[in-house]
Amino acid sequence: MxxxxxxxxxxxxxxxxxxxxxxxxxxxxxxxxxxxxxxxxxxxxxxxxxxxxxxxxxxxxxxxxxxxxxxxxxxxxxxxxxxxxxxxxxxxxxxxxxxxxxxxxxxxxxxxxxxxxxxxxxxxxxxxxxxxxxxxxxxxxxxxxxxxxxxxxxxxxxxxxxxxxxxxxxxGLELNIETNDFPDYSVYEKIDYVAIRLVEGCPYRCSYCASYLLKPEIRFADVRALADYIEQWYYRQGVRDFVFYDDALLVNAKKNLKLLKDLLDDKKITGKIRFHTPNALHVRYIDEKVAGLLKEMGFETIYLGVETTNPERLKETGGKLTLEEFKKAIISLKKAGFKNDQITAYLLMGLPNQPPEEVISGLEILKEYNIRVMLSEYSPIPRTPLGEGAIKEYKIKDPILTNCSVFPVMQYGIQTVNYLKNIKNEILRSLKFDA
Ligand code: SF4
CATH class of the missing domain: 3.40.50.280 (Cobalamin-binding domain)
Structure with a gap:
């Protein structure tokens, strides 16, 4: 075979x-x-x-x-x-x-x-x-x-x-993929980074997200096996950048991430490798202890899923954070030693019935924190509550129209989309990051 x-x-x-x-x-x-x-x-x-x-x-x-x-x-x-x-x-x-x-x-x-x-x-x-x-x-x-x-x-x-x-x-083919089956990067001759995952699934049910449809249960990888895996890639190919694909990395962080840190300390790798979190961290779980842990472990870029600063919409779409929690998380991260330009907040643009003014207001609120902001253009994901609503409302038959570069244009028109992106770029240019 x-x-x-x-x-x-x-x-x-x-x-x-x-x-x-x-x-x-x-x-x-x-x-x-x-x-x-x-x-x-x-x-x-x-x-x-x-x-x-x-x-x-x-x-x-x-x-x-x-x-x-x-x-x-x-x-x-x-x-x-x-x-x-x-x-x-x-x-x-x-x-x-x-x-x-x-x-x-x-x-x-x-x-x-x-x-x-x-x-x-x-x-x-x-x-x-x-x-x-x-x-x-x-x-x-x-x-x-x-x-x-x-x-x-x-x-x-x-x-x-x-x-x-x-x-x-x-x-005649039996395949059982388990949480502890880590990717085989040896299929590549050269790699710049290695993606890993500690936690599968997410405890939240945000109405725009498909996480629970893809991974309905929370499962933890074996922390020791993951530490060995990181060690292997660091020593085998000198990989320095490890990228967490987790949707909920900070669930149980004080136990699991802490154990991972201790194991990597024992292997004398801490300080030599860097971690990244492109799937965003849960703002709610970041307190001083967790922020300190992330810093000590070598997290280099921190992405936070804020999505909107409209308290009503935050609640309606799943309530994964409040603005008060966001403020506390940023204070903790900065106190732990993260520089402003290491922290990025994701803000959604083009959610169904989200007026462009709400996006502008979100950008202005986040500007006050002097951190990076990324606009995530909303894409209606089939079988999610918000996605199904949008697909029906806009009578979308061809999935290509759910492209994140397309749907906000259907909602706002290209001029407004470009206008919002320009505001975001201007804000980024105006920020003063530490050297
Ligand atoms: S918290 Fe993040 S991963 Fe979890 S459901 Fe919400 S958007 Fe998805």
Whole structure:
């Protein structure tokens, strides 16, 4: 048996390598390796492919973030009202063809990310079908879990929901992915960072978020195993940047993160590695003790999910924080030694029925804290309460319209969207960060 694992190209207006790795697919790779099942791994978003390096030079910042290789492509007609260029992000299809021609695979596994990135998924399904008409094409991951019926219509034979691979048993493949199955980054020749996860799931149920649909239960990885894993990647490849993909890293932080810190101290790694939290930390759980722990462990960038400063909307959408808690968290972080430009607050823009004035007011309130602010453009996620409401209200039939670069334009119009982004940029320029 041989399996092809593919992280497909992405068709979108923009895509930045904000520590983006196909976490689930890399865990499958680890499992297959453990079971001695041969596989070939192809990540279209890999930046260091030798063929690519002849035509393009990757640029990454000190933490491993950077641009992906991309080419401009024709914009689908349905997106013609968005005055931005449309691009295909990822390696040319020819590279995959070159790598696998003459090979036979029993399964092709294709992972999915955002629900509106289906064009790239379809490209790989069509390619695989043409290359190996009898091979089973399996689609899994975030988008497939949220929209299994839609992803089936793209031509997949099997759609895997969450980590449930039981439908593959009858074809002779048993895969049980557990919380302690960590990704196998050895499929890459070069890596800038390693994504990890300590806590699966989230105790909150914010109405715009799909976390509970993807991971309905809270599960903790084995802290000792995670510490060993970090040690291995630090010593094996000199990886310095470790990126937590957790939605709720700070749940039980005083016990679990503290234990992780102690173990890394024992291994003499603390101070040599850096941690990042792009999925945002829960503001509510940050007190002086937790902030101190984060600082001592080497957390380098802190992202906080604020989303809106309208107290009513905060409550309505799930009540994960209050502005008072936010204030306390910022005071604790600064007291622990975090510099202003190490802290970023996410603010949502374009929530259904959210007037642009609310976004402006949020930007002004956050400005007072002298920290970084990022505007997250809202994307209606299928099967979430807010997402379903928006999809109905705007009569969205094609998931591509739920793209975060598209939906706020449908709501506000491009001028208002650009106006809000300009205000955010002006605020960032006006902030004075410590040297
Ligand atoms: S707290 Fe964050 S991860 Fe949890 S449901 Fe809300 S938005 Fe999602």
């Amino acid at each position: 041989k399996i092809l694992l593919v992280n497909p190209p992405v068709y979108d207006f923009a895509l930045h390598d904000f520590w983006l790795k196909p976490f689930g697919l890399l865990r499958i790779a680890a499992k297959l390796r453990e079971q001695n099942i041969p596989f070939y791994f192809f990540d279209f978003l890999y930046k260091y492919d030798r063929r690519l390096l002849k035509i393009w030079t990757p640029k990454v910042d000190k933490y491993g973030r950077g641009k992906f290789y991309s080419v401009e492509v024709e914009k689908p007609e349905i997106l013609s009202f968005v005055p931005r260029k449309f691009r295909r992000f990822g390696l040319p299809l020819e590279y995959l063809k070159e790598d696998v021609s003459g090979e036979h695979f029993d399964f092709v596994f294709i992972t999915t990310g955002m629900t509106y990135w289906y064009i790239g998924v379809k490209e790989i399904i069509d390619f695989a079908r043409k290359m190996w008409p009898r091979t089973r094409i399996v689609v899994g991951g975030v988008a497939a879990t949220l929209m299994p019926d839609f992803y089936k219509t793209l031509g997949a034979d099997i759609v895997v929901i969450r980590d449930d691979f039981s439908s593959l048993k009858k074809f």
